[in-house]
Structures are given as structure tokens and as C-alpha cells.
Amino acid sequence: MTSAEKFLSMLIALVAFAAVIAVILFLARTFGERNGGRGTAWAFMAPVVLLLSVGLVFPALMTVYQSFLDARGDNFVGLANYATIFTSPDQLTVLRNTVLWVVLTPFVSTAIGLIYALLVNGARLEAPAKALIFLPMAISFVGAAIIWKFVYEFRPLQGNVQQIGLVNQIIVWLGGEPVQLLIESPLNTVLLIVILIWIQAGFAMTVLSAAIKAIPDEIIEAARLDGVGVVQMFRFVTLPTIRPAVVVVLTTIGIATLKIFDIVQVMTGGQFNTSVIANEFYSQTFRSDNQGLGAALAVLLFLLVIPIVAYNVRHLRSSEAR
Amino acid sequence: MATVTYDKATRLYPGGDKPAVDALDLHIEDGEFLVLVGPSGCGKSTSLRMLAGLEDVNGGRILIGDRDVTTVPPKDRDIAMVFQNYALYPHMTVADNMGFALKIAGTPKDEIKRRVQEAAKILDLEDYLARKPKALSGGQRQRVAMGRAIVRQPQVFLMDEPLSNLDAKLRVQTRTQIASLQRRLGVTTVYVTHDQVEAMTMGDRVAVLKDGILQQVDTPRRMYDHPNNVFVAGFIGSPAMNLLTLPVTEGGVLFGDSIHPVERAALAATGKNITLGVRPEDMELAEHGLPVSVDVVEELGADAYIYGTLRQGESDMPVIARVDGRQPPAKGSTVHFQPKRGHVHLFDDNSGLRIETTA
Numbered sequence: 011m012t013s014a015e016k017f018l019s020m021l022i023a024l025v026a027f028a029a030v031i032a033v034i035l036f037l038a039r040t041f042g043e044r045n046g047g048r049g050t051a052w053a054f055m056a057p058v059v060l061l062l063s064v065g066l067v068f069p070a071l072m073t074v075y076q077s078f079l080d081a082r083g084d085n086f087v088g089l090a091n092y093a094t095i096f097t098s099p100d101q102l103t104v105l106r107n108t109v110l111w112v113v114l115t116p117f118v119s120t121a122i123g124l125i126y127a128l129l130v131n132g133a134r135l136e137a138p139a140k141a142l143i144f145l146p147m148a149i150s151f152v153g154a155a156i157i158w159k160f161v162y163e164f165r166p167l168q169g170n171v172q173q174i175g176l177v178n179q180i181i182v183w184l185g186g187e188p189v190q191l192l193i194e195s196p197l198n199t200v201l202l203i204v205i206l207i208w209i210q211a212g213f214a215m216t217v218l219s220a221a222i223k224a225i226p227d228e229i230i231e232a233a234r235l236d237g238v239g240v241v242q243m244f245r246f247v248t249l250p251t252i253r254p255a256v257v258v259v260l261t262t263i264g265i266a267t268l269k270i271f272d273i274v275q276v277m278t279g280g281q282f283n284t285s286v287i288a289n290e291f292y293s294q295t296f297r298s299d300n301q302g303l304g305a306a307l308a309v310l311l312f313l314l315v316i317p318i319v320a321y322n323v324r325h326l327r328s329s330e331a332r
Numbered sequence: 333m334a335t336v337t338y339d340k341a342t343r344l345y346p347g348g349d350k351p352a353v354d355a356l357d358l359h360i361e362d363g364e365f366l367v368l369v370g371p372s373g374c375g376k377s378t379s380l381r382m383l384a385g386l387e388d389v390n391g392g393r394i395l396i397g398d399r400d401v402t403t404v405p406p407k408d409r410d411i412a413m414v415f416q417n418y419a420l421y422p423h424m425t426v427a428d429n430m431g432f433a434l435k436i437a438g439t440p441k442d443e444i445k446r447r448v449q450e451a452a453k454i455l456d457l458e459d460y461l462a463r464k465p466k467a468l469s470g471g472q473r474q475r476v477a478m479g480r481a482i483v484r485q486p487q488v489f490l491m492d493e494p495l496s497n498l499d500a501k502l503r504v505q506t507r508t509q510i511a512s513l514q515r516r517l518g519v520t521t522v523y524v525t526h527d528q529v530e531a532m533t534m535g536d537r538v539a540v541l542k543d544g545i546l547q548q549v550d551t552p553r554r555m556y557d558h559p560n561n562v563f564v565a566g567f568i569g570s571p572a573m574n575l576l577t578l579p580v581t582e583g584g585v586l587f588g589d590s591i592h593p594v595e596r597a598a599l600a601a602t603g604k605n606i607t608l609g610v611r612p613e614d615m616e617l618a619e620h621g622l623p624v625s626v627d628v629v630e631e632l633g634a635d636a637y638i639y640g641t642l643r644q645g646e647s648d649m650p651v652i653a654r655v656d657g658r659q660p661p662a663k664g665s666t667v668h669f670q671p672k673r674g675h676v677h678l679f680d681d682n683s684g685l686r687i688e689t690t691a
Contacts (some may be wrong), residue, residue: 228419231386232480236433237407251452252421 077305091306103283104290107199116263119207119260123214144212158205162191195283214259221255221277261322334487336360340392352378354544363518366537375544376524412481413490418473420465427461430479451482471502489521540564563682565609571652573609580606588622598689611679615653618670624651625666636660
């Protein structure tokens with residue numbers, strides 16, 4: 011396709027989109043007024059329902075179905091794929107890694123973000139200091155992974171070879187021998203987790219800083235008059251007041267972490283025992299041609315995300331009701 | 333219990349060139365209820381926050397009892413403050429809110445419980461101790477804020493417009509409750525409000541501030557009968573005092589077609605004009621005097637207020653007068669007023685200061 015053709019098809023898509031919207035609006039106006047606006051509701055709901063069922067509900071059901079089939083999708087094997095996930099040593103490593111990711115990333119990022127937010131709050135140069143930690147958020151996971159590949163890069167110690175990896179160069183400066191950082195498990199998984207923490211701490215900091223700023227001055231002053239010190243202020247006043255924001259940050263990062271794929275794929279491709287569920291789901295489906303196991307992993311991932319989302323929604327609702 | 337002394341206390345906000353509170357000199361007696369009142373931006377809240385330790389003092393001193401607390405941190409000043417928005421901790425129950433200061437101070441649990449119970453009993457909050465502030469009405473929250481102050485048994489209560497978030501009826505009720513509670517507990521109290529009615533009804537003494545400068549400190553009665561300057565005269569009292577710029581003439585002030593006699597000595601220092609103040613209830617209908625055209629008649633039953641205009645040469649001046657509610661003058665008519673003898677306040681037209689008269 012030439013550029014001109016690309017622009018043309020883009021234009022056609024835009025016109026088509028506008029046409030669909032126009033039809034919906036027309037239908038809503040023509041039939042909507044009856045039944046107390048119920049027609050309007052349906053006119054607007056229908057496209058969403060249709061697209062969601064085609065794009066989300068149907069594939070989800072298909073995936074669940076496939077997870078009960080064998081590698082080629084021919085024979086029904088019952089729960090065998092799930093049994094594999096919870097028994098085969100390789101898959102158990104995947105589960106262990108995923109647990110490591112999900113436990114470490116949200117809590118460490120939130121802790122760092124919270125401490126940083128407290129430190130820079132009201133300080134001079136607050137805005138640039140915040141921008142500094144928020145910047146990684148703007149980098150894609152793939153981009154971040156490539157950056158960190160250089161940080162962890164290893165060159166064997168022979169002849170005149172110079173280290174180009176930041177970490178190993180520092181080790182050499184300190185008089186140590188360079189190490190293959192991404193080989194040793196589970197250290198390599200922890201090193202990959204550092205990348206996501208680097209990205210997510212900025213998000214945590216931004217949300218929590220806003221929450222801290224939203225605490226009324228009078229409450230802080232009342233607490234000062236009540237005699238609290240710095241630590242007590244945090245424990246009895248600041249933290250309980252921003253609790254809803256902390257929960258949102260923890261769960262949001264938790265969900266993102268469960269679905270982590272890019273970083274592992276770029277850094278190690280899941281080798282050296284670093285694979286996680288999303289990466290394994292990809293490898294099994296497209297590399298190892300094991301559709302059934304891939305689908306089962308996808309379903310498992312879905313099942314793990316649901317409770318966090320549910321908790322998040324419930325918490326939001328209860329904090330609104332408060 | 334303790335006295336409170338502001339000794340030339342000054343607060344200059346960073347970047348400002350005019351102090352928010354300018355050399356405030358004020359002595360508050362032990363157990364006294366002092367009300368700081370003034371229009372918004374007059375420095376009354378700042379004065380209170382300086383006493384609380386929430387604002388720096390840039391000049392002068394503040395003493396509680398004999399102790400200089402100018403640089404003492406808020407928690408060591410032995411004070412308790414009631415905030416305008418109550419500033420209750422939203423995640424704590426009423427009991428925890430009230431006992432928080434004691435908990436931080438390391439008071440034994442049963443002692444905290446006893447004192448919280450005591451305060452709750454005084455404030456009629458016993459049934460709400462387990463609730464969170466969200467589940468309380470505005471009036472109840474206000475009482476919790478009071479309770480939090482009482483539980484600490486401080487030397488001084490500080491209250492920053494604690495009634496301004498209540499509806500009109502509740503405000504009047506709570507006003508009386510706070511005043512009587514303060515008298516019962518006998519704790520020195522500094523109370524900030526912009527509402528002069530609150531100031532007059534609650535305070536043992538009232539301090540009027542304007543632009544960071546103390547205008548007058550007196551009992552409510554004295555403040556009403558003997559305002560020191562034009563500002564205080566216009567600020568205290570509702571409806572406001574009539575402040576009329578009238579020409580000075582031989583033997584007194586020209587009051588329409590009559591002369592209000594003033595002794596020569598009092599007029600010696602003034603120029604051509606003088607500001608004459610008469611409260612609405614001290615205006616009497618007469619044959620002669622100030623001609624006022626009636627714009628609005630507000631009938632309140634026993635009384636009626638006349639809102640009229642005094643046309644004098646080029647300038648129009650608004651005039652308010654209280655008259656007998658049974659036979660008020662008609663709207664649109666022109667009536668004449670004379671001031672009640674001995675109830676006239678004279679102020680220098682330039683400086684705005686009171687001119688003392690013997691009459």
C-alpha cells in the first residue's frame with residue numbers, strides 16, 4: 011500500500027464510522043422517544059453489545075472450550091491441561107514466577123511511590139522531581155525492557171572486552187567479576203520485576219500524591235494540635251485517609267502485573283525459568299503448538315484477575331457510600 | 333486555667349507588604365469568653381491561629397498565663413481548637429476522634445474512656461460514640477468537635493467560626509449552648525466570628541478588628557453604646573447605625589431644617605462636615621429635622637423599619653429608622669426625623685474617630 015492508499019482507507023474508515031453513528035442517532039431519534047426513552051437506550055447499547063459479544067464474549071467462551079481440548083484441538087481431554095499447569099515442573103515454575111511478580115511489584119511500587127510522594131510533597135522543585143519519577147510511565151514496556159537489557163548486559167571477562175552493562179560495569183569498578191545476571195533463577199525474575207517497578211512507581215506516586223494533597227489542611231492542623239509527630243501523622247492520619255487511593259493503586263498495578271508479557275518476552279523470552287502465565291500462554295499457543303494448554307493458561311489468568319477487579323469495584327463502591 | 337496575652341503580635345505573610353495582623357495588643361482574663369470579630373480578611377482567624385501555633389509570629393509575643401509561647405509548637409501550648417469544618421478524622425469513630433489527643437499523649441485507656449464518656453454526656457453524644465463522622469448530622473459533628481476540645485481539658489479553647497456551617501435555627505440554639513457550656517467549664521475561650529450578632533450575644537468582651545488592626549475591645553454593651561470610631565459604629569448593630577455626613581454650623585450640626593446642638597469645644601477640631609451616627613431605634617419622627625423620602629417599609633409586627641433616602645445637595649444618603657409598627661409612614665412619602673437626645677454619636681469626618689460630647 012502506498013501512503014496515498016493508506017490515507018484513503020483511513021478516510022473511508024472515518025466516513026464509515028460517522029455513517030454508523032449517524033444511523034444510530036437517527037434510529038434513536040425516530041424510535042427512541044417511545045417507551046420513555048427505552049428505545050434510545052437500546053439504540054446506543056446495541057452496537058456495544060454486538061461488538062462486545064463478537065470481540066470479547068465469544069472468544070472468551072471459545073477459549074474456555076479449547077482449554078478442555080488437546081494440543082491440536084481435536085480431542086476432548088477434560089481437565090488434563092489444568093492438571094499439567096499444576097503438576098508439571100516447568101508450569102509450576104511459571105506459577106511461582108507469577109506469584110513473585112504479583113506480590114513484589116504492587117507492594118514495592120506502591121511503597122516507593124508513597125514514600126516519594128510524602129518526601130516531595132510541598133518541597134521546592136516538587137514538579138520536576140515528580141516528572142522525573144513519572145517519566146518511565148511514558149515508555150512502553152518493550153522500550154523499557156530494551157533500556158534495561160543494556161543495564162543488565164553481560165560481557166565475558168576476556169582480553170580487552172569492556173562491560174557495556176551498567177550493573178556489571180559498577181561491579182567491575184568495585185573490583186568484582188561480571189555476572190550473567192539473567193541466567194540465575196529466581197534472581198533473574200526479581201531483576202525483571204525491578205523494571206516493572208521502575209515503570210509503575212511513577213503511577214503510584216502520582217495518584218497517592220494527589221490523594222495526600224486532597225487531605226483537608228484543617229485535619230492536618232487538628233492532628234498537629236492533638237500532638238502527633240511525623241510518624242504518628244502518617245500512621246493515624248495520612249495513611250487511613252488515603253486508604254482508598256492506596257487500594258486502587260495496589261489493585262491496578264496488581265492487574266497489570268498479572269498480565270505482564272512484554273518485559274519477559276523481550277528480556278529472556280521466558281528462558282532461564284523466567285516465564286510467567288501470559289508469556290507461557292503465548293509460547294504454548296504459538297511456539298509449541300499446544301493450543302489446549304495455552305487456552306487453559308489464558309483461562310487461569312482470567313480467573314486470577316477477576317477477584318482483584320471485583321475487590322476493586324466493591325471497595326470503590328463502599329468508599330463512595332461512606 | 334490561664335490568661336492570654338497578645339503583646340504587639342504581628343503576622344506578615346511571606347511576599348506580603350502589609351501585615352495580616354498588625355501589632356495586636358490584647359489581654360484576655362482567666363475564664364473570659366473573648367470574641368474576635370470583623371469582616372473577612374480582617375485578620376481575626378490569623379490572630380487565633382497565631383495563638384494556636386499554626387501561624388508564625390513575625391513580631392511581638394504571645395503569652396498563655398505567664399509562659400511565652402511565641403515559639404512553642406502547637407501541641408505543647410495546652411490549647412484545644414474547634415475548626416470551622418470541624419476537621420474530624422473521617423476514619424475514626426466519634427469516641428476515637430474525641431480521645432485521639434489523649435491516646436497520642438499516652439493516657440491510660442480507661443482514663444481516656446472515662447473522659448470521653450464524661451464529655452459525651454455533657455454534649456449529649458453518648459448514643460453516637462461508635463459512629464463515624466459521616467453518619468452524623470451537621471449539628472452532631474459540631475458537638476463532636478466541641479467534645480474533642482473538652483476531653484483535653486486545656487487551658488484555652490480556640491474556636492474558629494464553629495457555627496458557620498450550621499443552619500440558622502441550629503446556629504442560634506448552639507450559640508446559647510456554647511456560651512453556657514463555656515461559663516460552666518470556666519475555661520478561657522477565644523472565639524472568632526464574622527457575625528456581629530454572635531459576637532454580641534456570646535462574648536464577655538468583644539474585640540473588633542479591621543485590616544489587621546484592633547479597633548476596639550469592650551463589653552458588648554459598651555461596644556454598642558460607645559463605639560470608638562466610624563468602623564465599629566457601622567459594624568456593630570443590626571440594622572446598621574445611620575452614619576450621616578452633615579454640615580457643621582453655629583452651635584451644632586445642621587440636621588435638616590433644625591440644629592442638633594453640640595458644645596463648641598467638641599466641634600473645634602472638625603472641618604466643615606462631621607459624621608453623625610444615630611442607631612435606627614434612636615430616630616424619632618418629628619415635625620422638623622432630617623427630611624427622608626421613604627423607599628421601603630419593612631413591617632415586623634411590633635416594629636417597622638423604614639429604609640429611606642436623605643437627599644442633601646448632590647449626594648443621597650441611605651437612612652434606616654425604626655418606627656411604631658402600628659402606624660408606619662407610607663411608602664413614597666417624605667417624613668422628618670430627629671435623633672433621640674443623648675443617643676447621638678459624633679465622629680471626625682476625616683479620621684473617623686469618635687468625638688466625645690457631654691450631651
